[in-house]
Amino acid sequence: MAKPGAYVLKLTRDREALFHEALEDREMFAEAVPSFPHARGAPLVCFILNSRGRISHIANGRRGVNAGTFQSRLNLSDIEPFQTKLTAQDIIEGVPARNRKVVEERFKHGGLLTPKAFEEVVDLVARLAPETAPSIDRFTKATRRRLATLDxxxxxxxxxxxxxxxxxxxxxxxxxxxxxxxxxxxxxxxxxxxxxxxxxxxxxxxxxxxxxxxxxxxxxxxxxxxxxxxxxxxxxxxxxxxxxxxxxxxxxxxxxxxxxxxxxxxxxxxxxxxxxxxxxxxxxxxxxxxxxxxxxxxxxxxxxxxxxxxxxxxxxxxxxxxxxxxxxxxxxxxxxxxxxxxxxxxxxxxxxxxxxxxxxxxxxxxxxxxxxxxxxxxxxxxxxxxxxxxxxxxxxxxxxxxxxxxxxxxxxxxxxxxxxxxxxxxxxxxxxxxxxxxxxxxxxxxxxxxxxxxxxxxxxxxx
Incomplete structure (x- = not known):
């Protein structure tokens, strides 16, 4: 079965400017990132961090073809701005201590979250930023629990x-x-x-x-x-x-x-x-x-x-x-x-x-x-x-x-x-x-x- 995941994309100041230009022009964006393992057909939630460490957008991601040696192309679509002001530090401090180390690493440097970290981050963001519900509600523990009760x-x-x-x-x-x-x-x-x-x-x-x-x-x-x-x-x-x-x-x-x-x-x-x-x-x-x-x-x-x-x-x-x-x-x-x-x-x-x-x-x-x-x-x-x-x-x-x-x-x-x-x-x-x-x-x-x-x-x- 397809396993969903989440990727944290941290933008430099220069790439952030290009990101906004791409949104105005074609409403899509692609970035070369370090290679990461994720099935192309599986859902991938992407949290976009701006150069000031704030979560500016959420998007659907898809791992594309190789973008160079040890690099993959990360394609973003359905990009939506965050209305709630959330920083990387808010997420790091908000997740349980057992997953805090890996979450801190990803939200400081970018990359694919582990499955457990993904669950904790999704639940936290859904609670703190209700406007993200259409994008991530289906991945929350509450939704998964309801699904498990179906006969x-x-x-x-x-x-x-x-x-x-x-x-x-x-x-x-x-x-x-x-x-x-x-x-x-x-x-x-x-x-x-x-x-x-x-x-x-x-x-x-x-x-x-x-x-x-x-x-x-x-x-x-x-x-x-x-x-x-x-x-x-x-x-x-x-x-x-x-x-x-x-x-x-x-x-x-x-x-x-x-x-x-x-x-x-x-x-x-x-x-x-x-x-x-x-x-x-x-x-x-x-x-x-x-x-x-x-x-x-x-x-x-x-x-x-x-x-x-x-x-x-x-x-x-x-x-x-x-x-x-x-x-x-x-x-x-x-x-x-x-x-x-x-x-x-x-x-x-x-x-x-x-x-x-x-x-x-x-x-x-x-x-x-x-x-x-x-x-x-x-x-x-x-x-x-x-x-x-x-x-x-x-x-x-x-x-x-x-x-x-x-x-x-x-x-x-x-x-x-x-x-x-x-x-x-x-x-x-x-x-x-x-x-x-x-x-x-x-x-x-x-x-x-x-x-x-x-x-x-x-x-x-x-x-």
């Missing part, structure tokens, strides 16, 4: 929801660092992962509601009651990603999948079922089968495919696919909820038709006669990057005529909150009547995600 089911749910959001951001090309700003704000389990993001607090803002209503394809979900929402914006590309957690959607039972991706630009759906791999001493991780649940899920996928295959492509350029098979299985380690990470769980994406061949292959037989999938015998698969590239370009997935019927069916499911049988008429021309509607009681949960701008737009639903 296993709550943590698993948060992990699955975070994985969905992170994957959607990967597909849309959105920077995932905002996911590291997640914080548990009270002692009760959050209703969704989105509730811990600062973006979710904007959902009642009238401007954002109006913007969300103008996103193509979004109108059919804005009537969903009791929905949590978050808006992510990529400042460089202008791409917006709207995430809505809509409760009580029965999509998994009907499709046999956990996630549904929709590339709205090219009208293509991809549906993914996650399967957890178990630790194995010899192979690292394996998925053992046959598994009753997977067999039932595949049966639902096959029924779904039977229906959409009644609709053929119309030969347009947007219809072109390398393969129009929409179903994939993702085999990966069990998802762990790590609020400090913005990564997507590594794993293997396997097309459903390829899985069916693998399942019957002799190479799947283990030393004790059981069947198992591992990295050593899968032979071919898509990793996160290659899968994202294929989905983003709509090189795989349903064709336009199939997607139009699926989209209409999903609108009905989302609007009514009820399971609706998916069926396609056998007439040649698809129209609005092609998806028959048979309502039966069955309620579950779903996650809807959509990205918009010039980049392809996506929808993800998660049960």
């Amino acid at each position: 296993r089911s709550a943590r698993e749910a948060l992990g699955a929801q975070k994985e969905s959001v992170a994957t959607a951001m990967l597909l849309a090309g959105i920077e995932r660092s905002p996911l590291q700003e997640w914080v548990l704000r009270d002692d009760e389990a959050p209703g969704s992962f989105l509730d811990g993001l600062k973006q979710s607090r904007q959902r009642e803002d009238e401007m954002i509601i109006r913007d969300m209503a103008d996103v193509p394809g979004y109108d059919f979900i804005r009537r969903v009651p009791k929905a949590s929402a978050a808006l992510f914006v990529d400042e460089e590309s202008g791409t917006r990603l709207t995430v809505v957690l809509a409760n009580r959607l029965p999509l998994e039972e009907q499709t046999g999948t956990d996630l549904i991706y929709y590339n709205e630009t090219f009208k293509s759906f991809i549906l993914v079922q996650y399967k957890a791999m178990e630790n194995d001493k010899a192979e690292g991780a394996v998925f053992r089968f046959p598994e009753k649940q997977l067999s039932e899920e595949i049966a639902r996928m096959d029924a779904f495919v039977t229906e959409i295959n009644k609709l053929q492509e119309e030969g347009t350029i947007d219809d072109f696919r390398l393969n129009n098979e929409p179903f994939f299985l993702k085999f990966c380690p069990r998802i762990q909820f790590d609020p400090d990470s913005s990564g997507v769980t590594k794993g293997m994406y396997v097309p459903l038709s390829y899985w069916k061949r693998l399942a019957d292959h002799d190479g799947m037989v283990g030393p004790r006669g059981g069947r198992r999938l591992a990295y050593s015998n899968v032979r071919r698969y898509f990793d996160n990057s290659s899968f994202a590239s294929m989905v983003k370009g709509a090189w795989i997935g349903t064709v336009v005529s199939q997607s139009s019927v699926i989209e209409r069916w999903m609108k009905e499911v989302i609007e009514t909150g009820r399971a609706i049988a998916f069926a396609v008429k056998t007439d040649d021309k698809p129209d609005d009547d092609n998806a028959s509607i048979t309502v039966r009681p069955d309620l579950d949960t779903g996650l809807f995600i959509e990205a918009s701008d010039e980049e392809p737009q996506f929808i993800v639903m998660k049960n």
